[in-house]
Amino acid sequence: MKQPEISKDLFNHLVDLAALQLNQQESDYIFLQLNHQLSAIQELKAIDIDPDVPIALHGVPYPVKRSPALRPDKVESCEDSSAILSEAPQLEDGYIVVPDIPHTTLE
Amino acid sequence: MMNYEVIIGLETHIQLNTASKIFCSCKADSWEDAPNSNICPVCTGLPGVLPVLNKKVVEKAVFLAEAMRAEIQPTSYFDRKNYFYPDLPKGYQISQFDQPIAVGGFLDLPIPSSADPQGIGYLRRVRIHKLHIEEDAGKTKNDGEKRLVDFNRCGVPLVEMVTEPDLRSADEAAQYLIRLRQLLRWLGISAADMERGNLRCDANVSIRISGTSALNEKTEIKNVNSIDGVRDAIRVEVERQTREVKAGRAIKAWTLDWDKDAGVLRKMRSKETEADYRYFREPDLLPLRISSKWKSEILQDFPECPLERRSRFMSEYGLPEYDADILTLERGFSDYFEETAKQYAGPLKKVSNWMMNDVMRMVSENDLDPMEMHLTPKFLAELIALVDAGTINISTGKSLLDTIRQTGKSPTSLVESRGLAQVSDAGVIQKMCQQIVADHPDEVAAYQAGKTSLVGWFVGQVMRASKGKADASKAKEILQEILKQ
């Protein structure tokens, strides 16, 4: 394999940004696969794109008449919000509990 | 001695007062509610949910953009701003990044003499960089080593408005917020109560040597929840930066948290200063298209804005700045004045006086909506005209205000039915005065001995005897005549 495009440092930074934790095996595998995939997408760089080809966020166009209307400003409460809360791993007095984020103070 | 100039830019987040949230049908206002009681799958970012844009949010944002003279874009886009934080259930905020709903605009901010170091008062033009629509996050609070998360506020619609760094003092910043708050309430798009988080402000502050034009590193002050707080926090930061610069140290781009109880700023470990938000177009929403047809429909109800009306009251109505300020503070009160002015033929300063004193007192004491009162603009105009014509005296007029408000009867009909017409017949007053003088020889003697201020007391007696209906100035004239002898 030729020179990897993503360096180990950048890889570790991405893992950090993605709030992930990898064991050594996963790390090795993913690092390899990422660089393989990047080779696969090198083709993209080489394509000659006409300057006025716009981006397509969706493949199908959404002309005005085919677009759904915006939502009217009406309140409809959720039938069962307690069901949502019952999925929370840790609750206290209706709040969802997480550990704190340390703040550092200045001056 | 170096003179330093203060450069301030403000970023405000304005909660819109729509009925429902921006992307779901939960209600928008849940300030009083128990935690996590105003939630649904969409605003809590459950797997599989999708956002659907509330039409009213766009309409209110258009109102604000128009008021700030910003350019409303016919097409704008939503983007995802990706980062991790417990109050952000989806792990991204739906916002607008590079193509927001409106760009540009300005506000000509009147700085009163009280806020001007030179004591004169002046106009500061504050340019707007852009306005965009986004969703609010939830709230977290500290509990020892834990953080408690409440999602009630997730999805409340926000307009973020960013100024250019055009403000030059903490006072100017405060004035901007005062005027913005006034405008938001005037337009009916936000309750704009900083203490309730309807209006939030981050301040970007830097200093530079006066006369230079480059911008230096700025710090960002967050978490201030009052206008006074903004003023104080900026002052503290300016002092700090000045100290640092004078000591030869560089200013770093910190994010600072204002502790209002201690009156100090603390450096925040920024959520994600290293974070790259990786903005990309929100694929779950279509581009926001505002046709000129829709725009004119929305703006059909667009009102005259407070600062414009304030200017007009001074130029067109010839009212002094003080009056114009008070009469354009609050929309209902201002519209009431306008209505009364239309129905009153005399000098508008008179109406202004009535409004600023008696009417305002009545409105605030009784917590009234001026336009809903039984004391209608028509009735007020009528009442003032009756006083002008001498049909009733001014104190009768003032006392009638409340009666009209409570009964809803016209001033004219009340004057008639209660026989309140002013007694202005000179003969009748003469008789009354003579009687009073005859009844109070001690006071007469005192007056004639030189205590001329007693005339007021005599007038008061005449008023009492006439049950308030005597023409007070006539009575005074006549009394002075009689007492001369």
Next chain:
Amino acid sequence: MEICNLSALEIRDLITSKQVSAEEVLKAHLKRIDQVDGRPGKINGKAISLEDKKKVHAFITRTEKKAFSQAKAVDEKIANGEYPGILAGVPVTVKDIFCVKDTLSTAASRILANFKAPYTATPVARMENQGSVMLGKVNLDEFTYGSSNESSAYQPSPRNPWNTERVPGGSSGGSTASVAAGEAPISLGTDTAGSIRQPAAFCGVVGLKPTYGRVSRYGLIAFGSSLDCPGPIARNAQDAALMLQAIAGLDSRDATTANFPVPNYLAAIKKDIRGKRIGLSPDYFRIAFPDADSDTYDQQEVPPAIRDAVLQAAAVYQDLGAHIVEDVPMPNTRFGIPVYFVISRVEAASNLHRFDGVKYGYRTQEVNGELKTLYRRSRGKGFGLQPKLRILMGMYVSAAQYSEQYYRRALRVRTMIRRDFEHVFDPNGDYRLDALLTPTTPSTAFPMQDVYGNSVLMQYADQLTVPANHAGIPGISFPGGLDKDNMPIGVQLLGPDFREDTILQLTHAYEQATLRADWRSNRPQVMEELPHNDEL
């Protein structure tokens, strides 16, 4: 009669005409499941046995209680003369990527292993409203990331009913396997790069990817928001049409659903195809075969068996009076996978941000008082390899400094792919096609574990299906024969926006014309082994 071999339409008509009850139909299918499925996939399931290897393992969660109450409700309605819906009593399986209220909705991931959805996805709700009976949630590649169903955290993962040593395809492997094995006549799957069509081809069933925006995505645990399409899997075109009828249409909960009328598909598919213009493109008969070691791409011809199946279908169409248009250029087809690597990963990484252990799903117990640890450990333990791979790729190509070069560039190439289709489907253009006829996959079902591990090679399984996802157009795969190993070959039709009616019609016409084909008398391996006195 063997109820489980009947079509959905036949089953429904038997029920509504009271010849059989919904409950009896349900029992028959439960029996079939017991016979062929083996144990359902589980997290940390025990090692796979020889016995396991002979079974289908389509399910993650079986919902029998719910199914019985639904079947009962249908029978009651019919008894009372009330309208029971177009899917009255029809058993369905649902890919476990859809949220169903009060039911475990796992996305085949450890991170949602304990998640009971508090709401039901729109397509599922619409089927329920039409009287369907849900047998359970079926297995898939974790978060739909894969083309073989092997990446599921729930093992054993589904096996191909035609040969249980082979993969069923993915990511809707559980859906297609359950339908192929007669466990249900129809299944609700999703297609993001071919995840309905490719496993449909591998399992010898019909799989339809509707036009993007035709079916609501509300309740579909998102992978590629601009690519995901819920769609029907069935054993014939008519059943696919029936199911599409139930689920298609505008949804006020999905701002990307199209405000476009839903035609009567069942009526449409019976129409004559005479005069229809069907294109063949050389760009779909060449496949890129990535070489892991050299990172180069060999261009190969599609295997002869697959090519022949497509050409035979063309001949059938020609006999029926359609015009076959050859040499249709689709020059940007080969960029489909590279573009997909970029767009889908950016969207996936963002869509997976919400799985942070805070408000639902798996949360690590070892937290040591730090929020960051909570995130990392929960996501680290909860996500399998494939989600992690996609997240990291997504983070990379959308990072500020690379975004223009990768993400925005990919979105522009997407336009070019879209324009290929617009060009050939243009009613005033050079080709004026009603549909494009292509192979569905570059191979038939490969053996389990053969490809898994090579992420690039695995992705390339989708190279003939993914262009339709980029363009948003509808596509269908239907069985077009068997190869020499008795494995199904899929044939694909791609059509213009919202012309599901046309491609269903063409599929139906092909089915009717080939009813007596030899290969149609072959059955999947797991069904060969069913006892013969297996009867209602």
